[in-house]
Amino acid sequence: MKVLFMGDVVGRPGLQAVRALLPRLVSEHSVDLCVANAENSEGGAGISAESATFLLDSGVKLLTSGNHFYSKKAILPWVTAHPDLLLRPANYPKGTPGKGHGLVKLPDGRALGVINLEGRVFMRMEASPFEVVLPLVEELRKQTPCILVDMHCEASSEKNAMGVHLDGRVSAVVGTHTHVQTADERLLPGGTAFITDVGMCGPLDSVIGMKKETSLARFLGEKAPYEVAEKLVYLQGVVIDIDDTTGRARSIERVRHRLPGT
Structure with a gap:
């Protein structure tokens, strides 16, 4: 099974980058299914029914999220109605709308389990993702050996620790949140594919997707509103090849393609 995970x-x-570039990537890499983190898809912070639907209509099969999961409150009724299409971090408090793990089935019967987690270092102190994840892995392994974990957090050390924690238990641990693609993709000793951060689908002529001028102004103490930048737009992510029988990853490859005209 080949999985494309987009940051x-x-x-x-x-x-727009996902809509325009996804077909080419699917063809070039013989991708079986696509997953994307959508937490910044509506205006740079949060998710809307419109942005989620746009990505799903573009060929993405499952959406993950993170600390901006409910920045746009209007997404809550939508995710309640579509819990199998958009995940929120599994270590959020009980009663939070949505689900933290899910299963994507292919027409030929193969399936990919996906778990969404949020870190705690420099972020909200939710339940420990290291404790929450293990029962979910065991639950999903009853249905498929192929499992991907989106570790959404700030600290590279916390992401790497999760990779060590789950090595040999899941197919892949991919980091999100920092919007900066790292060059440390590798297979861990137990057969788990890992990368500290897959990057973002958005404008690189920016400060992690936001206009440079307003971002800099905020660091200089001004109360400037964030605005999404528009130039040098890239789709970034990884393609992971997973053995359907064992769930071990065969390879992990970074992808980085520019949207023409930006």
Whole structure:
């Protein structure tokens, strides 16, 4: 099974990059299914029914999220109605709308389990993702050996620790949230594919997707509103090849393609 996982989709530019570039990537890499982190897809912070539907209509089979999961409150009724299409971090409090793990089935019967987690270092102190994840892995392994974990957090150390924690238990641990693609993709000793951060689908001529001028102004103490940038738009992510029988990853490859005209 070949899985394309795309990093945080940032605003309209990120949506356009996915819509325009996804067919080419699917063809070039013989991708079986696509997953994307959508937490910044509506205006750069949050998700809307419109942005989620746009990505699903573009060929993405499942959406993950993170700390901006409910920045746009209007997404809550939508995710309640579509819990199998958009995940929220599994270590959020009980009663939070949505689900933290799910299963994507292919027409030929193969399936990919996906778990969404949020870190705690420099972020909200939710339940420990290291404790929450293990029962979910065991639950999904009853249905498929192929499992991908989206570890959405700030600290590279926490992402790497999760990779070690789950090595040999899941097919892949991919980091999201920082919007900066790292060059440390590798197979861990137990057969788990890992990368600290897959990057973003959005404008690189920016400060992690936001206009440079307003971002800099905020660091200089001004109360400037964030605005999504528009230039040098890229789709970034990884293609992971997973053995359907064992669930071990065969390879992980970074992808990085520019949206023409940006």
